[in-house]
Amino acid sequence: MTTETSHPSVAAVRSTEEQYVEVIGLLEEQNSPVGTAPIAENMQLAMPSVSEMLKRLADKGLVTHAPYEGASLSEKGRMLFANVIRRHRLWEVFLTQHLGMSWHNVYEHACRLEHGTLEPVTARLGSFLGNPEYCPHGSPIPGADGTWPPSQGQPLLEMPIGSEYQIVRILQENDADCLTFLFERDVMIGTVVRLMDIASYDGTVSLDVSGKPVAMGTRVASRLRVTPIVEMRGNASGEST
Amino acid sequence: MTTETSHPSVAAVRSTEEQYVEVIGLLEEQNSPVGTAPIAENMQLAMPSVSEMLKRLADKGLVTHAPYEGASLSEKGRMLFANVIRRHRLWEVFLTQHLGMSWHNVYEHACRLEHGTLEPVTARLGSFLGNPEYCPHGSPIPGADGTWPPSQGQPLLEMPIGSEYQIVRILQENDADCLTFLFERDVMIGTVVRLMDIASYDGTVSLDVSGKPVAMGTRVASRLRVTPIVEMRGNASGEST
DNA sequence: TCAAGAAATTAGGCATTCCTAAATCTCATG
DNA sequence: CATGAGATTTAGGAATGCCTAATTTCTTGA
Ligand SMILES: [Mn+2]
Ligand SMILES: [Mn+2]
Ligand SMILES: [Mn+2]
Ligand SMILES: [Mn+2]
Numbered sequence: 001m002t003t004e005t006s007h008p009s010v011a012a013v014r015s016t017e018e019q020y021v022e023v024i025g026l027l028e029e030q031n032s033p034v035g036t037a038p039i040a041e042n043m044q045l046a047m048p049s050v051s052e053m054l055k056r057l058a059d060k061g062l063v064t065h066a067p068y069e070g071a072s073l074s075e076k077g078r079m080l081f082a083n084v085i086r087r088h089r090l091w092e093v094f095l096t097q098h099l100g101m102s103w104h105n106v107y108e109h110a111c112r113l114e115h116g117t118l119e120p121v122t123a124r125l126g127s128f129l130g131n132p133e134y135c136p137h138g139s140p141i142p143g144a145d146g147t148w149p150p151s152q153g154q155p156l157l158e159m160p161i162g163s164e165y166q167i168v169r170i171l172q173e174n175d176a177d178c179l180t181f182l183f184e185r186d187v188m189i190g191t192v193v194r195l196m197d198i199a200s201y202d203g204t205v206s207l208d209v210s211g212k213p214v215a216m217g218t219r220v221a222s223r224l225r226v227t228p229i230v231e232m233r234g235n236a237s238g239e240s241t
Numbered sequence: 242m243t244t245e246t247s248h249p250s251v252a253a254v255r256s257t258e259e260q261y262v263e264v265i266g267l268l269e270e271q272n273s274p275v276g277t278a279p280i281a282e283n284m285q286l287a288m289p290s291v292s293e294m295l296k297r298l299a300d301k302g303l304v305t306h307a308p309y310e311g312a313s314l315s316e317k318g319r320m321l322f323a324n325v326i327r328r329h330r331l332w333e334v335f336l337t338q339h340l341g342m343s344w345h346n347v348y349e350h351a352c353r354l355e356h357g358t359l360e361p362v363t364a365r366l367g368s369f370l371g372n373p374e375y376c377p378h379g380s381p382i383p384g385a386d387g388t389w390p391p392s393q394g395q396p397l398l399e400m401p402i403g404s405e406y407q408i409v410r411i412l413q414e415n416d417a418d419c420l421t422f423l424f425e426r427d428v429m430i431g432t433v434v435r436l437m438d439i440a441s442y443d444g445t446v447s448l449d450v451s452g453k454p455v456a457m458g459t460r461v462a463s464r465l466r467v468t469p470i471v472e473m474r475g476n477a478s479g480e481s482t
Numbered sequence: 483t484c485a486a487g488a489a490a491t492t493a494g495g496c497a498t499t500c501c502t503a504a505a506t507c508t509c510a511t512g
Numbered sequence: 513c514a515t516g517a518g519a520t521t522t523a524g525g526a527a528t529g530c531c532t533a534a535t536t537t538c539t540t541g542a
Contacts, residue, residue: 016529036490049530051491056528068490068537099365109362116353124340257499277520290500292521297498309507309520484542491536498528505522512514 015115018084019043020053021062022111025073025081026174033070042174082142083122087114089135090125096136097129103136103188104179111174137179138169138189138225153225157205157218159195165226167191172223185214192229256356259325260284261294262303263352266314266322267415274311283415323383324363328355330376331366337377338370344377344429345420352415378420379410379430379466394466398446398459400436406467408432413464426455433470 023042027034036054040047058065062077073081091110095101101109117125123144133141133149140149153168167189172178182188186209194208203218264283268275277295281288299306303318314322332351336342342350358366364385374382374390381390394409408430413419423429427450435449444459 037488045529046531047490048492048532053529055491095362095365099362099369101361101365109359112357112359113354113362114357116355116357118350118353120342121336121340121350121354124336124342128340278518286499287501288520289502289522294499296521484540486541487539489536489538491534493534494532496529496531498530499526500528501524501526503523505520507520508518510515510517 016053017057017060017062018080018115019111020050020057021073021077021080022084022088022114024063024071025078025085028072033064033072035070039071079146082146082148084114086126086142086144087117087122089139089141090122090129090132091117092135092137093129093132093141094125102183104183105176106136107174107176107179134169135173136189137171137173138167139171139173151225153227155222156193156195156224156226157198157222159226159228161195161197164192164194164229164231166229167193167224168227169225170223171225178220178223181216181220185209185216186212187214187224193226258298258301258303259321259356260352261291261298262314262318262321263325263329263355265304265312266319266326269313270412274305274313276311280312320387323387323389325355327367327383327385328358328363330380330382331363331370331373332358333376333378334370334373334382335366343424345424346417347377348415348417348420375410376414377430378412378414379408380412380414392466394468396463397434397436397465397467398439398463400467400469402436402438405433405435405470405472407470408434408465409468410466411464412466419461419464422457422461426450426457427453428455428465434467 020039020043023039024034027038027042036047036050039045039054040050043050054063054065054071057063057071057077061074062080063071064074065071088110091113092103092106095106095109096103126144131143134152135141138152140151142148151169156165156167159165167187170179170182170189187193187207191209193214195205196208196213197206198204198221199206203221205216205218205221207214207216261280261284264280265275268279268283277288277291280286280295281291284291295304295306295312298304298312298318302315303321304312305315306312329351332354333344333347336347336350337344367385372384375393376382379393381392383389392410397406397408400406408428411420411423411430428434428448432450434455436446437449437454438447439445439462440447444462446457446459446462448455448457
């Protein structure tokens with residue numbers, strides 16, 4: 001079905017297209033359709049390069065794209081997107097859980113490995129890892145059939161002040177600087193934080209991380225997804241009823 | 242040091258060059274220097290493509306290449322070769338030992354993964370696997386410092402007829418058809434075979450594989466490397482003085 | 483309403499990597 | 513030593529994917 005060009009070199013063409021589809025899909029989770037500018041910024045490319053590629057991707061039926069109106073993944077594009085993200089996040093799980101790498105810098109490595117990973121390897125890697133449903137950043141990993149596990153957590157910034165929450169997901173996992181910022185402050189998946197304050201002036205967020213005060217701007221804080229911690233009253237164990 | 246072009250796409254340029262260096266290095270193990278034709282055949286490319294690339298690789302100092310005289314890896318090229326092969330064979334070990342893939346078809350998958358594997362992942366993958374010295378085909382895996390473990394085995398065809406030998410290495414691991422041929426006849430690393438006959442007419446080789454007769458041509462048989470099995474006389478265990 | 487200013491596209495190029503067809507070189511052999 | 517077969521390179525092109533500069537389109541606030 002796929003028009004196999006006579007390129008025997010390791011999937012050179014396809015990995016570029018895959019990368020565009022991956023970036024477009026991720027950006028579309030924030031707002032759709034995606035403009036040329038965010039894609040260019042994300043991939044560190046000049047805008048005309050993106051503009052041109054969007055045309056080509058549209059020709060191939062991977063995206064919908066009317067000039068000046070941004071791009072959206074087509075059905076076919078969303079299929080490819082799920083598959084790429086699946087490979088990507090499975091590698092992230094492998095790199096962190098088995099190779100002992102830190103969650104804040106696995107994105108780049110997974111992003112390279114994913115493009116050289118064919119279906120037989122993906123399938124077996126999934127089994128090897130126990131078919132995990134979430135990556136080290138708490139994002140869902142599509143199954144082999146392309147279905148997505150439910151998204152975890154609610155925006156921290158929409159939660160009542162004063163309570164405790166557990167971090168279950170950190171968005172924009174490809175922003176290594178941001179992840180490092182959080183990593184250095186012990187804010188990671190599983191961390192329990194108390195939301196102390198959201199400054200009315202500029203929205204600066206103050207957290208309490210196991211006794212230590214941590215402050216961050218709105219841009220970073222808005223990427224945190226949390227689950228409320230049920231406050232226990234005199235009942236130490238997690239028993240209910 | 243490396244002239245980083247502004248290509249952010251996943252190491253597109255480098256992986257092509259890497260692939261050439263890998264192929265040239267492997268072919269050089271058979272006879273050096275390597276002609277344009279074998280490279281073209283191995284990579285399924287037209288000869289002018291190879292001829293042109295050899296010129297470019299020579300410019301970059303990765304190969305030595307005088308027109309009409311074939312190519313050899315330079316010191317720099319041999320360094321890169323060892324590194325690529327290290328990544329390649331570590332992935333082969335991972336794919337077979339941990340993902341349960343067959344040794345006769347891991348070459349292609351490893352060949353794709355290797356180009357997207359940066360040093361931090363290589364190092365940790367090595368540790369994870371216990372820093373193996375040989376791949377599933379019995380070929381040596383260079384260490385992180387570029388040194389090669391000793392080559393295993395002697396050519397089966399140079400061994401006396403009538404004795405038993407253990408297969409310890411199968412050369413030309415990238416020839417999937419050949420490996421499948423052997424796989425289907427239970428000739429693999431660790432297999433013990435008895436060399437029954439080498440026909441004087443056309444060199445056809447007859448083996449006994451645990452009671453089953455197996456015949457193969459010279460081209461295939463010449464790729465087998467073996468270790469003599471010490472014939473035990475009444476002493477079942479492997480004790481020595 | 484209309485003139486920045488921002489966003490996007492078009493124009494024109496360049497590097498890489500591949501191809502087919504046409505020389506050219508090498509080497510063994512008559 | 514001539515010559516043909518085979519190996520190799522040159523010539524000439526094409527596709528991909530990226531860039532800068534210029535132009536066009538959209539948005540928005542005076
Ligand atoms: Mn990627
Ligand atoms: Mn992730
Ligand atoms: Mn390879
Ligand atoms: Mn191998």
